[in-house]
Amino acid sequence: MNKTENQIFDLIVTHVVDITTNVNFETIKHSSMLSPLGMDSIGRAELIARMKEELSLNVAAEEFYKANNLGELAFLFVKKLKEK
Amino acid sequence: MLITNKVGITGMGIVSSIGNDIPSFSNSLKTGKSGIKKATILKEPKISVDLSARIEDFSFVDSIDYVQGISEDKYQHAKRLGRRAPFVIQTSIVSALEAWFNARLHYNKPLPERIGVIVAGQNSTQNYQYDLISKFMKNPEYLSPRYALEFLETNQVGVLSELFGIEGEGFVVGGASATGNVGVIKGYQLVKSGLVDVCLVVGVVADLSPMDIQGFINIGAMGGKKFIDQPERACRPFDKKHEGFIYGQASACVILESETSASKREVPFLAEIKGYSFNIDSNSSANPNINGEAKAMLSAMNQAKISSSDIDYINTHGSSSPLGDKTEVEAITKIFKKDIMNLRLNSTKGLTGHCLYSAGVVETIATVEQMRNGFLHPNKNLETPISNELQFCGGKYVDYQIDIALSNSFGFGGINTSIVLKKR
Numbered sequence A: 001m002n003k004t005e006n007q008i009f010d011l012i013v014t015h016v017v018d019i020t021t022n023v024n025f026e027t028i029k030h031s032s033m034l035s036p037l038g039m040d041s042i043g044r045a046e047l048i049a050r051m052k053e054e055l056s057l058n059v060a061a062e063e064f065y066k067a068n069n070l071g072e073l074a075f076l077f078v079k080k081l082k083e084k
Numbered sequence B: 001m002l003i004t005n006k007v008g009i010t011g012m013g014i015v016s017s018i019g020n021d022i023p024s025f026s027n028s029l030k031t032g033k034s035g036i037k038k039a040t041i042l043k044e045p046k047i048s049v050d051l052s053a054r055i056e057d058f059s060f061v062d063s064i065d066y067v068q069g070i071s072e073d074k075y076q077h078a079k080r081l082g083r084r085a086p087f088v089i090q091t092s093i094v095s096a097l098e099a100w101f102n103a104r105l106h107y108n109k110p111l112p113e114r115i116g117v118i119v120a121g122q123n124s125t126q127n128y129q130y131d132l133i134s135k136f137m138k139n140p141e142y143l144s145p146r147y148a149l150e151f152l153e154t155n156q157v158g159v160l161s162e163l164f165g166i167e168g169e170g171f172v173v174g175g176a177s178a179t180g181n182v183g184v185i186k187g188y189q190l191v192k193s194g195l196v197d198v199c200l201v202v203g204v205v206a207d208l209s210p211m212d213i214q215g216f217i218n219i220g221a222m223g224g225k226k227f228i229d230q231p232e233r234a235c236r237p238f239d240k241k242h243e244g245f246i247y248g249q250a251s252a253c254v255i256l257e258s259e260t261s262a263s264k265r266e267v268p269f270l271a272e273i274k275g276y277s278f279n280i281d282s283n284s285s286a287n288p289n290i291n292g293e294a295k296a297m298l299s300a301m302n303q304a305k306i307s308s309s310d311i312d313y314i315n316t317h318g319s320s321s322p323l324g325d326k327t328e329v330e331a332i333t334k335i336f337k338k339d340i341m342n343l344r345l346n347s348t349k350g351l352t353g354h355c356l357y358s359a360g361v362v363e364t365i366a367t368v369e370q371m372r373n374g375f376l377h378p379n380k381n382l383e384t385p386i387s388n389e390l391q392f393c394g395g396k397y398v399d400y401q402i403d404i405a406l407s408n409s410f411g412f413g414g415i416n417t418s419i420v421l422k423k424r
Helices: A003-019 A041-054 A070-083 B022-031 B060-066 B072-082 B087-102 B126-138 B155-164 B176-192 B210-218 B259-265 B290-303 B322-342 B356-373
Strands: B007-016 B051-053 B115-120 B170-173 B198-203 B250-258 B271-280 B313-315 B344-346 B404-411 B415-423
Touching: A003 A041, A003 A070, B007 B022, B007 B087, B007 B176, B007 B259, B007 B356, B022 B356, B060 B072, B060 B087, B072 B087, B072 B155, B087 B155, B087 B198, B087 B250, B115 B155, B115 B176, B115 B356, B126 B210, B155 B170, B155 B198, B170 B176, B176 B198, B176 B250, B176 B271, B176 B356, B176 B404, B176 B415, B198 B356, B250 B259, B250 B356, B271 B290, B271 B356, B290 B322, B290 B404, B290 B415, B313 B356, B322 B404, B356 B404, B356 B415
Parallel strands: B115 B170, B115 B198, B313 B344, B313 B404
Antiparallel strands: B007 B250, B007 B271, B198 B250, B271 B415, B404 B415
């Protein structure tokens, strides 16, 4: 895993913690899924919109829905950045 | 079959420019504290009048922490719902929490389907939208998905119903400057008709955008030019130098409840709502109407089965608008005739500014607080009254016992409302 992907994962974690409450940074792993962290479909949409803005990506939100966990989501963002 | 019952107020809460809870608001009424100042945060473009009575230094988390008697569960729930919500929703949560705990609904409440919620507020997301426009213009893709929830006024109904476990009727009402009174009236009707036992009525902060404020200036409704360097003197209800309303911010909440429910819960009425009236003038413009206003006060008294001689005090609409103040004086003079000798009046807007959508709820609370504490607050800046017949309060509070009061609110589009409150 390269550094960029780690940074993007950390960025995702920062936003997840801000969007939900009662979740600590330490408890979030690459294998973590959104629902158990208290993120509903609106939370997921908000996370993706925030990430797109931070990374200046203009990609349809649906492109990220296939990620099964946060690690896969970070990977998808890296992939989309490379395709820019 | 509909059940009829007495309806009263069992809880109150407020966030305003002159106090962020009922005791501090009440104290400010007594001391005649004005919330009107020059704006400290200026947006572009600069608007021509920047005087207002804004809620300053508001911290949502600190405010819910401060609510007396709040449990850890309720605190966390409120925090989760409101932490990232727009200012207007945060202030509604805080005023509603204070009222809820004041009415002791936290440990002893009716069934969820017997509780209703009414959000008195229209166009409450104007400034929220205004702030997002420049970002949206740059890239619509980055708009927060929560916008779709938050630009809807009914989001407040959802947030408050979830926080308090409300499953009865829930909706939003609008009535321009009379919106708060419309909310109280609709809540009264729900409880009186037996559709609910308890109804939460929240008057929301009018979070005006600079465009809204300039619109009020351009239509000639807003004052502040004559006293631009003396903000506290700018709002002058019923004074010859009045020149229009000064914008104010407040979120205010009252809990309306049937006497049967309140007795069962062993919670006293803070005041009883004896009657109301709500009529419209068949007029799309901004001008007030003597007959419509007089009819509102008369019908409210008729419904309460009282006469003009029974009224001790009127919390006037008194917005500091030259035509509005003159019309209200003429309407009161017309129906009270010789009874005006025993009638005292003031306008809360001289202290709070005109809180627009929440004004009716703010002034219901001001009336109840004066009733309960035996005083009349100053009629700020009344130096040369436009009428010598009416007995307006002066520059200092006076000890005074109010038994029955009227609280008036009138709005653009010919909306006339009046509520009768009785001491308990």
